[in-house]
Amino acid sequence: MPRGLLIVVSGPSGVGKNTVISNLFSYSPNLKYSISATTRSPRQGEIDGLNYFFLSDSEFTKRIAAGDFLEWAKVYQHYYGTPRSYVEEMLTGGFDLVLDIDVQGAALIKKALPEAILVFLAPPSLNELKLRLMGRKTEMESEIMLRLQNIDKELHAVPEYDYFIVNREINLTCRQIEGIIQSERMKVSRQAPDFLDKIFQDE
C-alpha cells in the first residue's frame, strides 16, 4: 500500500477554498478530509470524529505536551490542532488527506512533516476577491477590510508553498489539484526504497 499524501490548502478568505475542497472529493476518490481537534463546543449538527475531534481543555493540553499535534494554535480561548496520530494513521493506510489551514499553520505542518504538499489558492485579482467577499453579505464592511489587510501577510508566505493556483473556475482548480496529487505520486523521492526491486524481482 503506497503511503498517502498530505495536501495542505491555504488561501485568502473569499478565494473559494471551501468550495474547491468540498468538490475535490469527487475528483480524488482516495482523498479524505483531515479532521482537526478543538476545545470549542460542537455547533448544531457537528459530529465528533467527523467534523472535529472535540476535546476538553485538559485533554488538549495533555496531547500538546505529548507532542501529538503537527501544529496547534489558540484562537479566542479555544485550542485548535492537527492530530499527528490521526494524520499518520490515514497516510499509512494509503489515504490522501486534504488539510485546510492558514499560512502560519501550513508553515508549522511543513516543518513537522516535510512530505506535506503546500498549495496556495489565489484569486484572479484583488478586485475579484473584494467583490466575492462583499457578495457574501454575511460580513460587515469592517470585517471585510480586516480580511483584505490580512492578504498582505498571506502573500508573504507564498514562497514557502510548493504550488500556486489561481482559482478562476472551481472544476479547473479541482482538476489541477488532482493533477498535482497524481504527479507527486510519481516522484522518485516518494517511492519506497525497494520500489525498483518490485519491478525487477522477476529475474
Place this chain on the structure above:
Amino acid sequence: MPRGLLIVVSGPSGVGKNTVISNLFSYSPNLKYSISATTRSPRQGEIDGLNYFFLSDSEFTKRIAAGDFLEWAKVYQHYYGTPRSYVEEMLTGGFDLVLDIDVQGAALIKKALPEAILVFLAPPSLNELKLRLMGRKTEMESEIMLRLQNIDKELHAVPEYDYFIVNREINLTCRQIEGIIQSERMKVSRQAPDFLDKIFQDE
C-alpha cells in the same frame, strides 16, 4: 510569456520511450522535440534542423569549446550533443521541450540546467522488457543481452530522476507526463518573481 519546461525522458531500451514521446505531442500541444546536434551523416529522409542539426567535426568541437552544449558525447567516432542556444531559445519562447537521452546525458543536463525535469520510464517487469526486446526481431540475441546488462547501470541512476513512471499503457503514460508538465507549471519555484504583483496590481 511563461518560460517553457525541459522534460528529459530516459529509460531502458525496449521500454517504449520512442512511442511514448511521439504520442506525447498530441497530448501536449505546446511541446516540441529537442533537436540534437551530431557529426554523423544524415540518413535517408533525415532533414537538417528537423531530425538533427548536422554539423562538421570542426564546427562541433568549436561549439564544445564555446560551451554551447548542455551535454555532449562521442559515440563510435561521432559526436552528439544538446545545443544550449537552441534549448534556451525554445524555453524563452514559451515552448516545452522533450529530450530523449540516456542516464549519463540526463545527469549532465540536470547539472547544466537544474530546472530540467527528469522522467524515468520503466517497464512493468524485466520479463516484459525481455519479451518486448525479443519481439522486435531486429536485434541479435547478443545485442539483447547487452541491452539487458545495461539496465542495471540505468537503474542505479533512478535516484537522480524527479519522476518514475511504469509504462504499462502508452496513453496512460502520455497523460501522466502531461500531468507532470501541468503540475510543474504551478510550482511556486517556477513562477516569475513578480507573479504576485500581476495578480494584486489592481489596488
